Amino acid sequence: MTKQLYVIAAVCLWLLSACQSSTYKYEAVYKDLPFDMPRVEAPKFPDRKVNLADFGAVGNGEELCTAAFAKAIDVLAEKGGGHLIVPAGVWFTGPIVLKSNIDLHLEKGAVILFSPDVDLYPLVETVFEGLDTRRCQSPVSGRNLENVAITGEGAIDGNGHYWRPLKREKVTEGVWKQTIARGGVYKRPTYWFPYPQTLKGDTISNMNVPQNLKTEEEWQSVRHFLRPVMVSLIECKNVWLQGVIFQNSPAWNLHPLMCENVLIEEVQVRNPSYAQNGDGLDLESCKNALIVNSTFDVGDDGICLKSGKDEDGRRRGRVCENVVVDGCTVFKGHGGFVVGSEMSGGVRNVSVSNCQFLGTDVGLRFKSKRGRGGVVENIWIRNIAMMDIPTEPITFNLYYGGKSAVEVLESGEKVPAKVEPLPVDETTPCFRNIHVKNLVCAGARRALFFNGIPEMPIDGIVLEDIDITSKLGAEFIYSKNISMKNVNIRNTEGEKIVTRYCEGVEE
Template sequence: MKKLAGFFTTHLYLLLFVAVACTAQQPKVEKTFDIYEGVEFEMPMVIEPSFPDYSASITEYGAVGDGQVLNTKAFADAIDQVAEKGGGIVSVPRGIWLTGPVVLKSNINLHLEDGALIIFSTNKDLYPLVETSFEGLNTVRCQSPISGNDLENIAITGTGVIDGSGDAWRPVKRSKLTDKQWNEFVNSGGVVDKDGRIWYPSQQYLDAVEMADMNVVQKYDNMEDYNKIKDFMRPVMVSLVNCNKVLLDGPVFQNSPAWNIHPLMCENLTVRNIDVRNPWYSQNGDGIDVESCKNTVLYDSSFDVGDDAICIKSGKDEDGRDRGIANENMVVKNCIVYHGHGGVTVGSEMSGGVKNLHVSGCTFMGTDVGLRFKSTRGRGGVVEGIYISDVDMIDIPTNAISFNLYYGGKSVSEMLADKDNEKIEEVIPPVTEETPQFKDITIKNVRCKGAHQAIYLQGLPEMNLENVLLENLTMEAENGLLCMDAKGITVKNLHLKAKVQPALNFYNVKDVKISGLEIQKADQPMISVSGAKTENVEIKVMSDINVDEVLVLDKEVNSSEVKVSK
């Protein structure tokens, strides 16, 4: 274990040095614009926290910023004293501040000054097990490096860096590393699975994997059983639960054990000017997961992470339905995602519902998926009132726009590699409270240069994807549009450049209307329609092509239900 600790320490300092340099060279510029302008629904004004004119530095309580001294008590004492004074700023000056968990209190603004680096200890004994929620389920995890429950008026601000020492917690897949990186992990300690594909921080972690539902272990009757597999219970880095008037403004949040930032059941949440970073190989290395929150604005921020970047959630399966709290009234503007499984993602934990979401002015570069909507049978919940506009994407390895109601816990890249997207169940179950529903969604003014699939719309046979408007899209991809088990799909002004023909594929769709379609001429049919349930499909093509030769119909489709014209 000493060897393992040394490995992490060496690489951590290098990471921190780079983080400080980047932060220093790229000062944040305050932008001025109306975050509420153009929002399609009635969005309440988000109330920001306010603090008394009082401040104290952690150095006043014995903190030493040398990266060696553990400052857990100094952070706690500073927060306690400022809270007792009625609140204010707890200041973290320039330095390397090694610490265990930091627990916030109401009316506290944790402020990181220029050059301040908070590093969380890799000693897992400092992080006790607590009851919480992770991946939408009620469960037990290690205490988060930064946490706050049932608080009012809290903030994390400034221009410093918060580092969660995530490499000490996370497993790593060999396929995501160079040979040199893999050998460094293996030689540092830990264990490798029998297939030689995944490195785990400890044998305890590997043992727990076999008993887990994805990343959540089964429920035990006592903490002693959880303690036996404590290494597996890696926490989110910033956990804020049931808090009101929350502000995250300025810092870099990076290298988290699991998700980076997780506001859960919060109200009046403001997130701006933050940089969120995780290594691209980081398992469950989400950027920010806004779950069952109400009245949220997120803007002028950047993400470069190992999983979904900007995520909107509301609980999973029965636990989420029992909670019954939708994620409601959220505005996302002017954000950049450099890497991630999804640029903006809704689901797959959406059992409490998602209502009223506006996304605009965002750019995704090389994200696994661009706009990602996902769920599966068993979730339940309704996603509705989604408005997305003015999004630019480039070099998307899989789907630029993706609706997948057969999500199985893998990234789209992994699903494509395993061809899981072809494994569609033949038995159609009845509609129950466990049936997820996605409807009333508008996506406008999207440009994508380079993707495996431009548009992927997949509903369920028993609950179709419904009432989706796609307007003013310019898409360049290997494959064009795939639409299945959907109804009420309207496409206006789609400029599609696809290499694979047919460029447009429909299966069991109803009430589909496409106008202003521009596709390049091909020597084979460019539109394919199949499925016995297909009804009322109208396609108007603007391109200079022969409409009599553009369409191929499966024998089970009633030809009178499909019309292609200019």
């Protein structure tokens, strides 16, 4: 009898396990995942709803709803959380600060439109471009939260064109004339800034981060330059973004920073192709993230993994790890899937599958430079389709200087000749153990470009079942242990494969 009970109990446990496995929405995505990672689930919220309109908000696109958003969130939080319903309408507002156990839910036809009035966005301590710094408060933000979501069928618009500078060569004549008609100032005749303070900030900045500001007066003097990311979630646990359109951000669009258990599904992330620093998703120093069935059409990198920059990033020491990207499409963007250049804390255990990159400057883009440090490793990429890639479907650039691959090409910058090695230390970036399988690219300028550094060559890259149609062939510089299995490069000019200062490039 006892034996029978044990058998029954074992069968019940197996059935329960099978049931749980079959009911998990993304079980297929986890199948054969080459690293251990917990299932990322959407957070649960109390079955409690409040409607934004009940707190005095008017959705006519003109009346400011900042106080109504704050009041509704406070009321929900005091009751233990729930869903803040944003009904159809255009809800014009200043910054929204989320709290734990809150789902900001946009119904069909709802648009949250953020005011372009810089005075509504005070300076806050944050991280941008991987550095500890100050920026204007993000339109949507949350810090140290647990169970937080933005869901629904509506749209969030950051009114970013009022914040961003503009380069004449990136837009049509009509867009240029419409933009400069607002006033502003010029760094050069073809480079426009919306405010004098914006231009001042640019002149004292390194990669968009001002240097050597010490007093509050000095910071305030360049406040208009300190464009915020649109959605900033810092050190949050159980984050869910679902269904919503996120568009027209002042700087980066979505920026989860040091978050854990992040689910991003079925979102649309949009910026004009000319949006400066208009990244789609920058997942920085996060752990356990699932990005699925989403589209990106932006002005900079599409889906990007980061982990801090230089000394600030190494001091933080937070790896970006356990990340799965599946079923996503990137249209315009500097890169489809990107790692870096801020990767000083390291990036590891990443899977990218079943994605398509349609006209991105680069398909798979890995970028860094001397001084960063950090190790990027254990990345598996499979089932990728690309077309109309102006540069390369896959590139490693260890000399990144802030320009897009297309801008580098147009500037005529040359690949460096033989480079003298530097001593290897904590500032030496490392890219190793990266696997790419089942990739097709129909149309690129160059098939592959690996540009490493002599003291730490790009190492252990496996390319398998790759088919590329391109003008030029593949070029490998300071790379080693490169394995190519069934790699078909159909180039129309030059040699199929060129290697310089390499070891173990196996065709």
